[in-house]
Amino acid sequence: MSWIDIGHIDDVPLRGARLVKTRLGCIAIFRTAEAELFAASNACPHKGGPLSEGIVHGQSVTCPLHNWVFDLNTGEAQGADEGRITTYPVRLEGGRILLDARAVTERSAA
Template identity: 70%
Template sequence: MNWIDIGALDDIPLRGARRVKTTQGCVAVFRTAEDEVFATSASCPHRNGPLDEGIVHGRKITCPLHNWVFSLETGEAQGADEGAIATYAVRVENGRVLLDGTALARASAA
């Protein structure tokens, strides 16, 4: 894996998110109340809602435009909603958030 340092963990508020611009496109990086970090595509597949502006609850994100809910772990839509968002490997090391650039590059090539 090719890990890319995308910033400090403290730059992402608890139960919040940040949009990260990469050469392969934008990624939303989320921090849960339990201090877990997840990375997904930055837009909702329904109407391209900005997921980084959504509501983080548990291990889920709710799109701010039409309340679609997605699992931060799998990217699958929850409930009656259909579809999925891409998820990317992410880890925290020494207070820095690292994103798997190899998987991101693979996704953008598809």
């Protein structure tokens, strides 16, 4: 994989998120613990709510508009809700956040 350095971990608040603009649209970087990050699409599939403004808890995020909860590991909605957000490979190296370049620059044919 090819990685893009998108900033320092301290740029993302603990149990919070920051946005990264890509060719695919905005991707939210979620910090769920001191050294734990997830990357996912910013728009809730229900009504397009900005997930980066949602509540981060455990390894999940709750949409600020209608309280849909998404697992940041899989992107799947939890509970009775049906839906999914796209997740992206992200890693932490020396305090720097690295996002998979290929995943955020190429659209899937599916």
